[in-house]
Amino acid sequence: MKVAYWPGCVSRGFTPELHGSMAAVAPKLDIELVELDRANCCGAGVIAEHNQELVDTLNARTFAMAQSVEGAAGMMNICSTCQGAQSECQERLDADGDYREQINATLAPEQLSYEREGEWWNKNLLWLLVEEIGLDNLRERVVRPLEGLRIAPFYGCYIVRPTRRLGFADHPERHSYLDMLIEALGAESVDYAGARKCCGFPVITMARTTSLRQAGRHLADAIDAGADCLVTPCPLCHLNLDMQQPDAEKFVERDDLGIPVLHLPQMVGLALGLEPKELGMNKHVVSTKDVQRKLSAAAAA
Amino acid sequence: MADYTLKIRRFNPESGDAAYWQDFGIDLPPERSVLDGILQAKDREDASIGIRCSCRAAICGSCGVRINGKSRLACNTRIGEAAAEAAASNGGAVVVEPMGNMPVLKDLIVDMDAVHWKKVQRVVPWLLPEGPPPDREYLVPAEAMIDVTQSMACIHCGVCVSACLSLEVDPDFIGPAALAKAYRFVGDPRDGATEERLADLAEDPHGIYDCTHCFACIEVCPKDVAPMSQIMRLRRRATDDFEIKDRNNGYGHEQAFTTLIEKYGTLHEAQLLPRSFGDGSLLKSQISPHGLKNLIPAAPTAIRGLVSGKVSPRKALTHPKLPDQNQVRRIFKQIESKDERLELNLYIVGEAGEGEPEEQVGKEGVE
Numbered sequence: 001m002k003v004a005y006w007p008g009c010v011s012r013g014f015t016p017e018l019h020g021s022m023a024a025v026a027p028k029l030d031i032e033l034v035e036l037d038r039a040n041c042c043g044a045g046v047i048a049e050h051n052q053e054l055v056d057t058l059n060a061r062t063f064a065m066a067q068s069v070e071g072a073a074g075m076m077n078i079c080s081t082c083q084g085a086q087s088e089c090q091e092r093l094d095a096d097g098d099y100r101e102q103i104n105a106t107l108a109p110e111q112l113s114y115e116r117e118g119e120w121w122n123k124n125l126l127w128l129l130v131e132e133i134g135l136d137n138l139r140e141r142v143v144r145p146l147e148g149l150r151i152a153p154f155y156g157c158y159i160v161r162p163t164r165r166l167g168f169a170d171h172p173e174r175h176s177y178l179d180m181l182i183e184a185l186g187a188e189s190v191d192y193a194g195a196r197k198c199c200g201f202p203v204i205t206m207a208r209t210t211s212l213r214q215a216g217r218h219l220a221d222a223i224d225a226g227a228d229c230l231v232t233p234c235p236l237c238h239l240n241l242d243m244q245q246p247d248a249e250k251f252v253e254r255d256d257l258g259i260p261v262l263h264l265p266q267m268v269g270l271a272l273g274l275e276p277k278e279l280g281m282n283k284h285v286v287s288t289k290d291v292q293r294k295l296s297a298a299a300a301a
Numbered sequence: 302m303a304d305y306t307l308k309i310r311r312f313n314p315e316s317g318d319a320a321y322w323q324d325f326g327i328d329l330p331p332e333r334s335v336l337d338g339i340l341q342a343k344d345r346e347d348a349s350i351g352i353r354c355s356c357r358a359a360i361c362g363s364c365g366v367r368i369n370g371k372s373r374l375a376c377n378t379r380i381g382e383a384a385a386e387a388a389a390s391n392g393g394a395v396v397v398e399p400m401g402n403m404p405v406l407k408d409l410i411v412d413m414d415a416v417h418w419k420k421v422q423r424v425v426p427w428l429l430p431e432g433p434p435p436d437r438e439y440l441v442p443a444e445a446m447i448d449v450t451q452s453m454a455c456i457h458c459g460v461c462v463s464a465c466l467s468l469e470v471d472p473d474f475i476g477p478a479a480l481a482k483a484y485r486f487v488g489d490p491r492d493g494a495t496e497e498r499l500a501d502l503a504e505d506p507h508g509i510y511d512c513t514h515c516f517a518c519i520e521v522c523p524k525d526v527a528p529m530s531q532i533m534r535l536r537r538r539a540t541d542d543f544e545i546k547d548r549n550n551g552y553g554h555e556q557a558f559t560t561l562i563e564k565y566g567t568l569h570e571a572q573l574l575p576r577s578f579g580d581g582s583l584l585k586s587q588i589s590p591h592g593l594k595n596l597i598p599a600a601p602t603a604i605r606g607l608v609s610g611k612v613s614p615r616k617a618l619t620h621p622k623l624p625d626q627n628q629v630r631r632i633f634k635q636i637e638s639k640d641e642r643l644e645l646n647l648y649i650v651g652e653a654g655e656g657e658p659e660e661q662v663g664k665e666g667v668e
Contacts, residue, residue: 009567107632198514205577210470
């Protein structure tokens with residue numbers, strides 16, 4: 001399947017292992033990625049806070065570029081925040097033809113235009129895996145079942161709320177895709193309080209205590225529920241949960257944090273037989289060695 | 302056999318006993334509400350079940366509870382649908398608990414005074430008109446009030462307060478309902494204290510910049526008030542209309558982010574943090590006492606980024622521009638030079654709207 005691929009900013013910035021692991025996994029899934037290397041930041045909620053017309057225009061520009069990729073089934077992103085921020089703009093662009101026309105007029109000098117097409121979609125890798133590739137298809141490709149691993153799903157707010165905007169009426173199981181995927185790859189999905197809560201990243205510069213208490217609490221809950229690691233489709237969540245984890249510990253009065261946080265394509269890649277290093281698993285702040293050890297032990301047994 | 306089972310969390314502080322769960326069999330058709338179910342249990346089995354309710358029609362906002370973990374009005378939730386949700390997760394019983402983030406007084410009744418109403422009082426929820434009072438009423442053109450109608454739809458049920466993920470970790474956060482109420486007056490053209498209100502909410506460490514943008518309040522609000530969207534409007538007015546350079550770096554964060562996208566097209570993350578601490582300026586963050594005070598605790602994170610190999614020194618210092626960055630700049634320039642910000646509020650225009658633009662597009666004026 002060919003998709004117009006929007007990697008986002010963070011996957012090429014502070015979490016390069018996400019972009020790299022996606023590139024490594026794509027051929028294993030027969031996904032052809034046509035990277036939108038001229039597209040701009042989705043705004044991550046911040047440009048929307050600043051000026052709504054501006055963020056709608058910037059994302060319409062990205063959508064227009066994606067729509068012009070010949071033969072693409074749709075557009076794919078690998079970031080919950082991109083998904084939510086772009087879905088918000090798409091909702092407004094689709095709702096009102098006059099508004100859409102006005103936004104497109106701003107894009108006209110470059111011959112770009114976003115067209116409302118019933119079939120056109122922009123899906124996070126998580127949605128794409130379940131809805132376009134299918135879990136049965138995925139199961140057949142698994143060469144290293146993640147048996148014995150207990151994985152705590154961490155969805156990221158933007159991909160689970162608001163449900164009305166995110167198409168949950170047509171796809172109610174979007175609520176549980178990450179759990180379903182973990183199980184499909186042979187691991188055990190851990191039930192804990194934080195799966196759909198906020199990682200705190202959006203306020204790390206403005207309300208550090210709130211932010212790191214959130215991150216710390218969810219990490220602690222996952223550890224208390226017996227998880228070996230977390231997995232997230234959102235690199236911004238990854239920044240707060242992994243990169244900030246040593247600091248988050250202090251904000252929840254724990255001294256036993258230290259749980260690895262995997263990116264979604266890393267988890268899929270492991271099950272499809274890729275080596276941890278190819279997936280950039282050596283580039284985490286919290287070491288992923290225990291996860292690798294557990295997998296090797298399961299394979300040996 | 303009963304049609305449904307309600308699993309109700311019981312708690313009576315006067316008894317001295319811990320909270321416990323109690324199951325009640327309910328005979329009702331699926332289209333009836335969870336509130337009807339609670340009242341049937343109260344009527345047939347145990348009159349001591351504590352629940353606040355009045356209108357039974359999602360108007361009074363009294364019966365906020367958590368059903369299967371989700372905050373909502375009991376009268377506005379069909380028992381059949383709640384049972385279907387429960388069947389998927391826990392085997393059938395509809396779980397009913399008191400709302401979150403507020404102390405429980407008894408069973409399903411929480412102390413709204415201690416949290417919700419106290420926070421609403423905090424935002425001065427009345428009009429502060431400017432100048433001497435007119436001879437008659439304060440007149441205002443109807444269209445000037447359209448922008449605040451969404452925040453006026455609040456029925457003070459507390460469901461968003463219950464669901465708020467910032468309140469969960471910071472009980473001092475002013476919270477979604479009270480901040481939506483604050484916008485109702487900030488957006489009112491008759492109010493004379495707009496800037497003071499915004500400065501107050503921006504400078505408060507538990508104010509508009511303590512909202513983590515998680516959409517929980519938008520998801521649960523039974524009246525589509527979208528409290529988080531009102532908080533974002535407050536931020537927009539504070540930063541762009543009044544340039545309130547708050548000590549929480551809210552202004553700096555927005556300026557830094559938008560400046561970097563205008564400059565590069567994608568986010569230059571290494572500069573976001575320092576610029577945020579310097580009201581958007583990289584230099585200011587490194588020479589001002591405020592900037593340094595914020596930068597120092599963030600330093601270990603930067604070092605961890607370098608050590609783990611996520612961030613190369615080159616990436617920390619440089620960032621490539623998009624190949625067509627002049628397009629992005631043109632878009633920024635064109636839109637930001639407009640006299641009025643254009644805002645399409647689907648609450649006001651409706652989601653299926655394809656009609657006259659003048660009436661459909663809710664415009665937000667610039668001060």
